């Protein structure tokens with residue numbers, strides 16, 4: 001596979017950007033080698049600058065649930081652009097998207113749009129603190145909630161890949177208000193709240209973790225978090241930046257029947273344009289400025305092109321579209337497990353809906369510790385063999401792969417053929 005042009009561009013990029021990238025996980029640090037520079041995408045495929053064609057399971061890290069360049073999404077974004085790219089005043093497309101969100105997720109009684117998932121989680125934490133008058137928050141080891149200061153404590157995603165559980169530059173005085181516990185351990189949460197529940201403003205959690213690779217919540221875990229919050233007057237923030245509109249039309253809350261206090265969105269809600277949102281209980285959201293005193297703002301919030309992208313993409317996600325996505329995703333996950341078994345490579349394929357991770361581990365993976373115990377050298381060998389075979393997976397053991405409605409049975413067959421070779425390559429690594 002030719003990679004000359006990617007290598008040239010990466011050499012230039014390293015001179016311009018820290019590590020050659022504008023977001024850490026793109027740098028291939030977790031697997032080694034040169035990241036591919038992507039020239040364009042179409043449906044379920046991306047094409048790099050050297051002309052290589054890949055089945056794409058990154059999908060911009062989740063947003064592209066209907067695939068690249070869906071004609072309806074493109075048309076609506078172009079229409080919006082013709083009307084003007086931004087006004088800094090209310091515009092009708094905000095209402096359209098918000099009504100659709102509330103129709104699918106009635107627990108989002110009121111919401112505010114912003115421009116990224118990080119903005120959404122940062123604001124949700126501020127709102128929870130402002131509403132409860134408490135400073136501490138609880139998050140879980142390996143959960144990633146964006147790159148905001150209070151949440152860069154034991155975070156997953158790029159931070160996990162780089163082995164920087166805490167980032168320099170986050171003041172210790174701020175980090176001490178972020179309490180962390182292992183994911184999926186309800187007893188630990190109950191114990192912590194028994195000791196200092198009166199000081200905790202909120203629990204923030206990825207309902208299905210995606211940023212440590214996919215970790216599935218144990219039965220009753222999310223319900224238990226909600227009950228603990230209720231008992232102690234804390235708020236439950238379900239961070240659906242990755243899962244929202246992906247694992248079901250109601251997100252993870254819809255899937256598990258949870259009615260949280262606050263929810264955060266990003267990724268799929270913007271279909272590849274910069275959108276984030278937070279929302280939930282009306283009495284809580286009415287404390288946000290200008291209705292209330294808790295400040296939050298953004299020059300480009302509710303941007304008409306971004307609203308158009310989100311709306312047209314979510315409208316395409318009908319019940320039938322989710323069913324199709326489920327079928328393709330199940331076929332891929334089952335095929336990957338079979339291919340690994342055929343090459344005698346022990347793996348755990350964790351999947352919920354169209355997000356999945358192949359963990360190179362003999363034992364079940366359900367929290368950060370069990371994820372960290374995986375064989376990342378085997379993962380790297382597997383990853384590079386897949387890439388050579390024209391399959392673009394996330395370049396890290398600690399990330400989720402995504403499918404879109406554009407992925408076909410042919411894509412899955414191609415992927416499974418490449419995966420068989422890739423597992424054979426992984427088997428040679430100790």
Ligand SMILES: *Cc1c(COP(=O)(O)O)cnc(C)c1O
Nearest residue numbers: 116117118144145146241242266
């Ligand atoms: C991606 C992600 C974020 C951060 O969103 P950005 O748009 O990258 O700022 C926050 N929380 C979760 C669960 C995510 O997956």
